[in-house]
Amino acid sequence: MVDGKAPVLQLMPGDEVAVALRDIQAGEVLPPFGVRAAGAIPFGHKVSLQPLAQGDVIHRLGQPIGLAIGPIVAGAHVHLHNMGFEASMAGHAIGTRLSNAPLRSPQAIPTFDGYLRADGKAGTRNYVGVLTSVNCSALVARMIADHFRDPARLMTYPGVDGVVALTHKSGCSVADGSMSMAMLRRTLAGYARHPNFAGVLLVGLGCEDNQIDQLVEEEKLVLGDSLAKLVMQETGGTRSSISRGIEMVEAMLEKASMRRRQRIPASEIMVGLQCGGSDSFSGISANPALGAAVDRLVACGGTAILAETPEIYGAENLLLERAVSNEVGERLIGLLEWWDDYTSKEPQGFDNNPSPGNKAGGLTTILEKSLGAVAKGGTTNLVEVYGYARPIDKRGLVFMDSPGFDPMSATGQVAGGANLIAFTTGRGSCFGCRPAPSIKLATNSEMFARMEEDMDINCGTILDGDNSIDEMGEVIFRQMIASASGNATKSEVLGYGDDEFAPWHVNAWL
Known part of the structure; x- marks a missing residue:
């Protein structure tokens, strides 16, 4: 301590x-x-x-x-x-420090109150979503969702958390077959089938590159009562599309309101791990405490997604040593090699990652920042490495390729299936990620006191000498269970989560 x-x-x-x-x-x-x-x-x-x-x-x-x-x-x-800064001095030995931590017996696994969906996935929220295929349909999507912001309208549908419009700036002038188009469609499909949505309406303009029918076909989505499409050019324009969209969402809300929370084992929690506005204390308090919570979740059979590839550079050895196979380790090394080439076009390469806020908080190089970032993953084995927004199909600690920009990274995690986000911050990041609730963890007591309206847990008590890392890990794990069961996080109360939807784009737009 x-x-x-x-x-x-x-x-x-x-x-x-x-x-x-x-x-x-x-x-x-x-x-x-x-x-x-x-x-x-x-x-x-x-x-x-x-x-x-x-x-x-x-x-x-x-x-x-x-x-x-x-x-x-x-x-x-x-x-x-x-x-x-010096280039990464981390070793690349794979699987040399594997964990033998046992799983909990089924009787010892705690439960949360969640929504069991028809495909067997577990939701922690019960939203209806309005997603856009292209920037041109953003206004219509927002107006459809805004119709239901009035609490009086939602009272008719008890048990529904709300209607969420998630818009973006792409969908056109992005070539078919490009990395960006593939990631956009993968992201939208991940949200369309996300268990925190009881229903989703896809809204398009009609002439965009990202055609809804092609999205549905490529991503093997199935249109029906819980997933519908609306094309503005076929519906009659803006006002007609808004009116029709409201009718379609109302039908989804009727079905969503019939869903009820039920006891589900914590093994069905999938948490995306994020850190933003990091400071020198991130790697001392909140991040290792979150890692201790991750160890508890993994012992229950749950899943944690570490991401932000540029923010493990220099500390990749701490993950590679725990990779369960050479194939998993080589995939992680391959991602770092891609990013090394990609960032070589930047003035400072990999070391351009620490922000002015990170530096003001005492972090000097990306190597130092990465040490803290990796700590979020705890001490268990790394079981798989995924591309951005790929569906997560393995349990345990996994890694997803993403930029270090928190909204883009978290968007990929939610698309992959994360039904919860845990976000550490030292400078005081304000963030939400609907439809997944986001738990905010402060690294130091001074910032927590100053920004308590945004922070859920103060991990600064570790620095104050009041709690150990393991004790705070238990506090965070219990908060995960409570948040998954419906307890509103600070970011949800404040209304964060719509504007943070940010699919990653790599190639130049035409």
Whole structure:
């Protein structure tokens, strides 16, 4: 457990740096190391515990996070001005540290109150969705959903969580056969069959590249009572389409209101793991605590989806060591090689990932950020690696390829089947991801107190010395069960989740 009164924390013996647990004043002696701060060290930033020469490798949690770009004295602030990026120094050994953690017996697996769908999947919410095939149908989709924003209209349909319009900026001038079109159709199909939707209306214009009939055929969707289409050019235009769409959604709401929550084992929870607005504490408190919750979920037979490929770079060895086969490990290496080539066109390559907010929070390089990001995956084995928005068909810890941009990454996870999102943040990201409830986890108590209206759990109590990582893992796991059972998260209360729908596009638009 962290000593909440200590001024700095060395994460592993041998690390050349420690993390400031509060603002450090110049000249202050830092027990138990006896080092005197050479200057002011901001909260969450690194301080050198020993003199370093130019070119020395700097470690955090025993892992390399960068090089000294010049001499660094003991007690110095270590950040952008004196630590530089070096390409990933992570090893690529596969399957050398497999976990033998046992699964819980069926009698010991907790349950949640969810919706069991006809295909056997479990929903944590009961929405009706309005999805668009193209940007041109976005207004109609939003107007259809807006009709049901009035609580008085939804009172007629008890047990329904609402009508959600999810729109995007693509669907036309995207070539058939391109990576972007394939991912868009895969994403829309994943949402169309998502268990948190009792019914979905697909709305198109009519002349777009992303034809609804082709989407339905390629993705093997089946039109019927719970999945219908509306084409504006065939229906008579904007007003006629809105009116007809409202009628079609009302029919879906009638059926949705007949659904009832029932006891479902926690093995049917599939959680997407996200971190955004990360700070130096993400890898110390919230992320490893979320990892402890993931270990509990996986022991119940549940599934956790780690993603954001650029944010495992430099720490990929921690996943590869737990890959269950050479094939799984090689798939992960292949994704990193693709991203290495893709980011080579950026001014700073992979190291362009840490944002200004990440850096202000004490993170210096992508190698350091990745250490914290990987911690969300806990300690269990990596059982599979998936392309973006691919349906998740294996239980346990899996990885999905995605950008580091949270809305795009979470959109892919939900398309893959995630019925819950767990999102850690150190700077204070405001985020939702309908139809999946999003649990927000704060990394430090100062930010939690400042933004409590957006945060569900304060993992800063780990830094304060009040809780261990394992204790907070239990708190998060229980919150997963409660949220899956219908307890509204802060982001749901605030109304987040519609605008965060962001399918990933790779190729240039024509």
